[in-house]
Amino acid sequence: MVTNTRAGALRRTVNDASAPPPSPAYAAWLRGEARRANLISMTRAVLLVAVLVLWEVLARTHVVNPMLTSYPSAVWPTFLELMSTGDLPGHTWATFRATIIGFTVSMAAGVAIAALLWWSGFAYKVLDPFLVVANAMPKIAFVPIFYIWLGSEYSVYGMAVAISVFITIMVVFEGFRGIDPNKIKLALTLGASKWQILTLVVLPGSVPTLLAALKVNIGLALVGVIVGEFQSASEGLGFLIINGSQVFKLNIVMTAIVVLAVLSGVMYLAIARLEKATVRRYSA
Known part of the structure; x- marks a missing residue:
């Protein structure tokens, strides 16, 4: 069992090593997808912070009643x-x-x-x-x-x-x-x-x-x-x-x-x- 496991790991290592590197176009696409995912996460965070700040400002300035909305x-x-x-x-x-x-x-x-x-x-x-x-x-x-x-x-x-x-x-x-x-x-x-x-x-x-x-x-x-x-x-x-x-x-x-x-x-x-x-x- 141990021998089979080591043989399987060795085959995977050889296959990974022999796999061709990604093409420049594919690598560029991967970088673009990573940037897009980061942009989505940042936009979500900015949107959440903006809502919280707006809520806080409106309540503090009594544009809305803080007794009814808190802050x-x-x-x-x-x-x-x-x-x-x-x-x-x-x-x-x-x-x-x-x-x-x-x-x-x-x-x-x-x-x-x-x-x-x-x-x-x-x-x-x-x-x-x-x-x-x-x-x-x-x-x-x-x-x-x-x-x-x-x-x-x-x-x-x-x-x-x-x-x-x-x-x-x-x-x-x-x-x-x-x-x-x-x-x-x-x-x-x-x-x-x-x-x-x-x-x-x-x-x-x-x-x-x-x-x-x-x-x-x-x-x-x-x-x-x-x-x-x-x-x-x-x-x-x-x-x-x-x-x-x-x-x-x-x-x-x-x-x-x-x-x-x-x-x-x-x-x-x-x-x-x-x-x-x-x-x-x-x-x-």
């Missing part, structure tokens, strides 16, 4: 204060935990129901109009129902699932239906069962769709959690936002919103890294 320089002291008391970590963890649970349940249920619809044309024809109507309904209408059914704690999870599961079903099912029918015919010709077609042809072929559903679903689950926390929770960033607005402490509201933005960005980047690793694995 960026008040966010950092509030952040430190909430961190020192332990309130912010607790609320952030409550929102993150509920989002991950809702996201996991909605993805599992969405993929399972999409697979059922693909498996049975009868089930698809029966359930399709109900799924369309359920997806079109304003989910905030379910908040009092979930509160009565599930209580103040679990109604947040219910909202996360309700907002994200239906779009997951529709996106994943369309991915299943988009599989090349010639691949399915080939599998049938080779004697594959329907379960084998699902697990060996449809699911692997739908990896890009599943990754797209993950990226959409993580944001929708977070929206559902925040909506649930607005209405019925006693913890979480949504509760912190509502509680701060009720007592006109907009610095707390803005701090919670900033933390919420960072949390959503981190979760999205985690899904993006998973997507990159998965695409690299399937293309290797």
Whole structure:
């Protein structure tokens, strides 16, 4: 095993050494792409700083009422204060935990129901109009129902699932239906069962769709959690936002919103890294 590993490493080294250097045109294109990526990053940073500076100036000069909008320089002291008391970590963890649970349940249920619809044309024809109507309904209408059914704690999870599961079903099912029918015919010709077609042809072929559903679903689950926390929770960033607005402490509201933005960005980047690793694995 060690000998084979060293031989493989030696072959890769020889191949890399024998590879021709990139052409001048290709090297120039790579430098241009690097400059463009740097320019995009710098522009993003400048835009963010410009928005924060404009917000600070407008609030300090009372062009806008700082009592209603707060200002960026008040966010950092509030952040430190909430961190020192332990309130912010607790609320952030409550929102993150509920989002991950809702996201996991909605993805599992969405993929399972999409697979059922693909498996049975009868089930698809029966359930399709109900799924369309359920997806079109304003989910905030379910908040009092979930509160009565599930209580103040679990109604947040219910909202996360309700907002994200239906779009997951529709996106994943369309991915299943988009599989090349010639691949399915080939599998049938080779004697594959329907379960084998699902697990060996449809699911692997739908990896890009599943990754797209993950990226959409993580944001929708977070929206559902925040909506649930607005209405019925006693913890979480949504509760912190509502509680701060009720007592006109907009610095707390803005701090919670900033933390919420960072949390959503981190979760999205985690899904993006998973997507990159998965695409690299399937293309290797």
